[in-house]
Amino acid sequence: MIEASKDSDASSRLTCGMVGGGAGAFIGDVHRKALAFDAKATLVAGSFSRDPSKSLATGRSLGLSADRLYGGYAEMAASEARRDDKIDFVVIVTPNNLHFPVAKVFLENGINVVCDKPLVLTSKQAEELKALAAAKNLLFCVTYTYTGYPMVKQARAMVRNGDIGEIRFVTAEYAQDWLATALETTGQKQAAWRTDPEQTGIANSVGDIGTHAENIVSYITGLSIASLCARLDTFVKGRRLDDNATVMVNYASGAKGLYWVSQIAIGNDNDLRVRVFGSKGAIEWAQQDPNYLKVSYLDKPVEQLSRGRDRLYPDAAGTSRIPGGHPEGYFEAFSNVYRSFCDALAKKRAGQPLGPEERDFPGLDAGASGVKFIEKCVESSRKGGTWVGVD
Numbered sequence: 001m002i003e004a005s006k007d008s009d010a011s012s013r014l015t016c017g018m019v020g021g022g023a024g025a026f027i028g029d030v031h032r033k034a035l036a037f038d039a040k041a042t043l044v045a046g047s048f049s050r051d052p053s054k055s056l057a058t059g060r061s062l063g064l065s066a067d068r069l070y071g072g073y074a075e076m077a078a079s080e081a082r083r084d085d086k087i088d089f090v091v092i093v094t095p096n097n098l099h100f101p102v103a104k105v106f107l108e109n110g111i112n113v114v115c116d117k118p119l120v121l122t123s124k125q126a127e128e129l130k131a132l133a134a135a136k137n138l139l140f141c142v143t144y145t146y147t148g149y150p151m152v153k154q155a156r157a158m159v160r161n162g163d164i165g166e167i168r169f170v171t172a173e174y175a176q177d178w179l180a181t182a183l184e185t186t187g188q189k190q191a192a193w194r195t196d197p198e199q200t201g202i203a204n205s206v207g208d209i210g211t212h213a214e215n216i217v218s219y220i221t222g223l224s225i226a227s228l229c230a231r232l233d234t235f236v237k238g239r240r241l242d243d244n245a246t247v248m249v250n251y252a253s254g255a256k257g258l259y260w261v262s263q264i265a266i267g268n269d270n271d272l273r274v275r276v277f278g279s280k281g282a283i284e285w286a287q288q289d290p291n292y293l294k295v296s297y298l299d300k301p302v303e304q305l306s307r308g309r310d311r312l313y314p315d316a317a318g319t320s321r322i323p324g325g326h327p328e329g330y331f332e333a334f335s336n337v338y339r340s341f342c343d344a345l346a347k348k349r350a351g352q353p354l355g356p357e358e359r360d361f362p363g364l365d366a367g368a369s370g371v372k373f374i375e376k377c378v379e380s381s382r383k384g385g386t387w388v389g390v391d
């Protein structure tokens with residue numbers, strides 16, 4: 001007989017529930033698959049749709065027990081909180097407008113939260129969640145997926161170690177073309193809610209992908225935005241929110257930046273690309289070729305670091321899962337965010353203190369910063385593209 005080690009004991013695993021992610025949804029299913037990579041948490045409960053019968057059908061298809069399938073998220077939070085085996089955390093994968101009420105009710109019921117981006121619709125809501133999570137001593141993760149890529153972690157470690165010197169200029173592009181036509185009028189539900197201010201918030205492209213650009217720059221460089229100047233465009237007739245935006249940025253350090261995000265950039269699937277120019281060198285990472293990092297110095301040939309092959313900093317090497325040349329991608333990046341979060345939560349559950357290095361997952365500060373970025377971009381654009389301070 002093989003004796004189970006304590007680590008592999010299923011009873012020591014975390015459990016979670018999910019709000020959103022019903023049949024036909026995009027990101028809920030990605031979260032479930034990413035969670036399965038390391039099996040550090042098991043999905044046991046859910047309210048997967050605003051329609052209870054659809055929620056039930058999704059829960060059954062996932063093999064969950066009927067007594068943990070709920071008709072609504074508030075009922076789920078209250079019922080789970082009463083159980084001895086209550087979920088350790090909830091995963092929120094609904095349209096943006098529900099992030100705040102759902103996160104709030106779970107925090108109030110003493111349950112840790114993983115929430116997709118953008119965190120909430122207003123800075124006031126973000127501050128309320130920060131205060132609530134702190135008062136209840138709960139962990140909160142905002143799933144900015146791109147922070148989970150090993151080569152993004154390598155870029156961050158190189159900047160931290162001064163390999164490219166003092167940062168002078170940053171560019172971030174996030175180009176897509178899926179909203180180049182009025183897809184929202186065809187019944188495509190992801191397009192419909194993203195272009196509806198009631199469900200998505202005050203911005204579309206800036207909220208949906210601009211926050212990823214803001215977050216990945218902040219994660220890699222540690223720079224904080226002091227002021228920005230934005231122009232939000234709406235190219236598709238009848239659309240109520242932006243589908244393209246250009247943002248100039250001044251960082252507190254004196255460095256400068258330029259972000260371009262677009263959903264009408266024909267020929268682009270999901271082209272997130274970041275370039276960081278320092279006084280000694282430069283680095284470039286592209287989401288569609290995520291296993292490599294381009295590194296340039298003035299006096300050397302251009303280098304291309306390969307995940308899983310070249311000697312990388314420990315953060316990057318430790319999150320690489322298979323040898324180089326076997327491409328890793330979006331699922332692995334997502335699972336790395338979950339691995340960091342679950343390890344931190346397991347440690348906290350065991351009553352052990354958490355050091356800052358054990359919190360390598362985006363939290364409420366990152367989420368709040370994304371919300372502030374959206375608000376300031378909209379404010380600047382509405383004022384005709386003037387510079388606005390970001391406090």
Ligand SMILES: NC(=O)c1ccc[n+]([C@@H]2O[C@H](COP(=O)([O-])OP(=O)(O)OC[C@H]3O[C@@H](n4cnc5c(N)ncnc54)[C@H](O)[C@@H]3O)[C@@H](O)[C@H]2O)c1
Nearest residue numbers: 020021022025026027047048049050093094096116117145
């Ligand atoms: N991290 C990333 O890279 C990434 C990628 C895509 C989407 N997202 C974010 O994930 C969230 C969901 O996006 P999506 O594209 O998966 O949307 P989606 O429309 O595909 O899915 C939303 C799901 O929420 C469910 N829902 C709606 N109201 C509900 C309620 N009251 N109770 C329970 N479930 C409810 C819907 O039925 C649906 O199943 C958004 O906030 C989006 O910004 C993040």
